Amino acid sequence: MSRPTAIAYAIGLPLALLVLIFLPAGSLTWRPGWIFLGVLVLAFAVSALVLARVNPVIYRARSRFQAGTKSWDKALLTLILPAMTAVLPVAALDAGRFHHALVPGWLVLMGYAAVLLGIAVAGWAQAVNPFFEPGVRIQSERHQRVIDSGPYRFVRHPGYTAALWLFFGMALALGSFWALLPAALAAAFLIVRTAWEDQLLQAELDGYVEYAGRVQFKLFPGIW
Template sequence: MPTNQTSTPDQSPQGINRRQLILRLACLPVFFALFMFLPAGTWTWPKGWLFILVLLGIILVGSLILQRVNPEVIVARRRIHKGTKPWDKILLWLYVTTTLAAVPVAALDESRYHWFPVPWWVCGIGYAVLLAGCGIVTWAEGVNKFFEITVRIQTDRGHTVIDKGPYAIIRHPGYVGAIFTAIGVALSLGSLWALIPAGVASIVLIVRTEWEDQTLQDELTGYKEYAQRVRYKQIPGVW
């Protein structure tokens, strides 16, 4: 198991976390050069630069928190593991693609063509939603060492039901946070058109919630009893 890999510093969860953090931060400028400023048609897009700075801060703070409270989840989330449901590989690809698509769409809309100009306070709402979404995801990751990037029953890791933290309120808080994050990305960049790919990503996550929940009820010991205690998947009192 990942928590037993402590023979050398490079094998520890903390060491892996530092390498991943450096790699992610190093890749971000390349991504934004290609998918944000190239569609924007300029390097002097204030909303774009502000978004990058905020996102870097979110990634750094979130990584440091997880390194402290649950480094095992960082190791678990570094790759797709054996046993992943085939349908989830498709849903994951759709989610990642549509979420990332919000960035160039926002750049084309807000910076280059001005299809639907919005005031700065809309961006403020977007950042609030973005921070809330990332906060919910980090909270869920912090209490759930089984929070992997794909859906599978983790028999190799002693998979058990997690019912603390946000999981005491709803059964799939990570997806709620991810939906908030997708919407927050679009609005913080000042683009209503970017809500289209963000909305598609949200629909993918709703489908994934339903299919994952059914998988857990069918295959994970104790999950049906947990679902009886915590009745709602995403929205308390609704669904």
């Protein structure tokens, strides 16, 4: 990633989070929003610094959608990304502006635990997998191979597992039950994406069928 791009990400993402959280909340003094924003930015910053040291190539791999990305994946992402993004403004409207159902403190803490777990697992997956891209395709020009180390020893798609933790964790961390609805919608589309990507990998990536025989679960050990 070039320096200007890195700076744009470092400035643009926090600003986008400010708009998504505090505009719907209707106030810049909403304390839970600032706590959430601080935790999220700090956790992602630590993850980014670690990745820059252990697997810097991941920034080039994840910087854009590459040629060969499946059209069905692009269609799914047009559904997943808005639903995922909607978690924040829905939560801010619910908990910050309208103060609907009060989420117990222990559930808020579980939400933060899920967010941090999701960021950690996603970072771990990216640290060991140089082929971790935003789009689904077979990376033949990069000589893609099966990755079976790190979290890939336990599930075949740990990046998606991490995303599910983040979807639901963000809603609860911000103290909103209503935000679980877009989180569930994003999760449903992500599960479809997981199944379709797994079918593609089994059909076209050498060694993946054998790997799938060793690691039987796609997202959650003992479940699926």
